[in-house]
Amino acid sequence: MIPTFTNCALATAAAMVFLMCGLLEVSQAGVVGDFNHAERCKDSLFMGTPPRGYLSNSFKKICQRYEDKPRYVTLYDSHKHVPIYSAxxxxxxxxxxxxxxxxxxxxQLASEKSSSNMEPFPQSANMHMNFEDSxxxxxxxxxVVQYERGQxxxxEHQADPLDKASTYTLTNVVPQIREFNMAPQQLLPRQSLCDHRGHHFWTHDPSQQPGPGHQNKIA
Incomplete structure (x- = not known):
């Protein structure tokens, strides 16, 4: 029989491993179940409050990480392949x-075991088949002629070069009429809300524009 003090030591070690795994999961969050449970993700949200009323199972919560640092948050429609909310x-x-x-x-939209940091697209277009469904x-x-990538x-709403770089992910992009993309404040049919501390919230209504997915291919 193992002595009592050994049992305590094993229990303590197991608890420490569990805690370390939990901290690792939080610190490396990409696609998350709750913005408030991911380190620094909720800093982008007004009063730490995530969006409400979005019920679809295809909506994924993304803590947008670049160079191992959370930059902003996105609610992403993995079916229509467009973001519908960004803070x-x-x-x-x-x-x-x-x-x-x-x-x-x-x-992580393609595989939960993948990196939590956004990554540049592979040079080979054939590699895109690994994640084009998500x-x-x-x-x-x-x-395309009529539409382009609208962030x-x-x-332009970021100053730090790395923060700017983090906006260049297609999970931050919706199809946008070219004329609207000349001025960020004209991002329609989105709605912008801003509080006195500089937090911005962009919402996009997918019903007003087609998504870039294969069934909604822009032509």
């Missing part, structure tokens, strides 16, 4: 759009 903190910038960042995707891919926005969290 971020506005940071005064020069208002210029940086276009030298690669477009990225969210690995999110938009570059081909969805290729060879719910605009590049």
């Amino acid at each position: 971020y903190t506005f940071k005064k910038s020069d208002g210029e759009k940086k276009v030298d960042f690669p477009w990225m995707f969210e690995p 999110q938009a891919v570059l081909e969805d926005y290729a060879d 719910l969290n605009p590049d």
